[in-house]
Amino acid sequence: RKEVEQDPGPFNVPEGATVAFNCTYSNSASQSFFWYRQDCRKEPKLLMSVYSSGNEDGRFTAQLNRASQYISLLIRDSKLSDSATYLCVVNMAGRRALTFGSGTRLQVQP
Amino acid sequence: GAGVSQSPSNKVTEKGKDVELRCDPISGHTALYWYRQSLGQGLEFLIYFQGNSAPDKSGLPSDRFSAERTGGSVSTLTIQRTQQEDSAVYLCASSLARLAGAEEQYFGPGTRLTVT
Numbered sequence: 669r670k671e672v673e674q675d676p677g678p679f680n681v682p683e684g685a686t687v688a689f690n691c692t693y694s695n696s697a698s699q700s701f702f703w704y705r706q707d708c709r710k711e712p713k714l715l716m717s718v719y720s721s722g723n724e725d726g727r728f729t730a731q732l733n734r735a736s737q738y739i740s741l742l743i744r745d746s747k748l749s750d751s752a753t754y755l756c757v758v759n760m761a762g763r764r765a766l767t768f769g770s771g772t773r774l775q776v777q778p
Numbered sequence: 779g780a781g782v783s784q785s786p787s788n789k790v791t792e793k794g795k796d797v798e799l800r801c802d803p804i805s806g807h808t809a810l811y812w813y814r815q816s817l818g819q820g821l822e823f824l825i826y827f828q829g830n831s832a833p834d835k836s837g838l839p840s841d842r843f844s845a846e847r848t849g850g851s852v853s854t855l856t857i858q859r860t861q862q863e864d865s866a867v868y869l870c871a872s873s874l875a876r877l878a879g880a881e882e883q884y885f886g887p888g889t890r891l892t893v894t
Binding site: 713755770 | 821869888
């Protein structure tokens with residue numbers, strides 16, 4: 669079993685749609701959680717950190733459920749420019765490096 | 779300011795040759811990480827440097843892989859006797875490392891390595 673698991677997609681949605689991604693992680697002692705965005709043939713970039721209380725940044729909302737060990741990302745009013753791969757990222761206890769999921773690909777269509 | 783830079787951007791090499799990949803982290807970032815990403819896969823951790831501490835080499839896949847960081851800044855990842863399965867994008871990241879693993883990592887554009 670992978671330490672961080674994501675549905676690879678692709679999720680094909682029309683502009684303006686709301687889309688949600690989930691991610692599960694195996695280590696219950698994990699401490700920090702992030703969503704990174706990676707465009708095709710580009711490096712990953714931080715989209716948002718995920719806090720226990722949940723957090724929102726414009727059209728993006730991230731939630732953490734420690735009891736069930738999953739993280740979610742909700743994107744409202746999808747734009748064409750949201751098309752990318754979204755990487756679920758976890759800082760496992762005792763490790764400095766981050767553990768990345770394989771990513772969920774989103775394609776927003778006109 | 780300048781971000782993380784890596785060179786070369788692309789490298790094609792013959793099986794069995796050695797390659798060196800370079801990373802220039804953001805100035806002032808004490809933590810430096812190497813990852814690799816195979817086609818359609820997530821990022822795989824390779825090695826981590828933090829200041830003058832001994833590096834965390836737990837992700838290196840074999841003894842053909844090594845890395846060093848000189849003067850706490852530039853890092854070089856060396857792959858000896860390259861194999862076709864080494865073909866991947868090698869990504870370097872740096873961070874301020876104020877909170878162990880909890881802060882944003884800034885990635886370079888990567889080096890795309892192809893072993894023929």
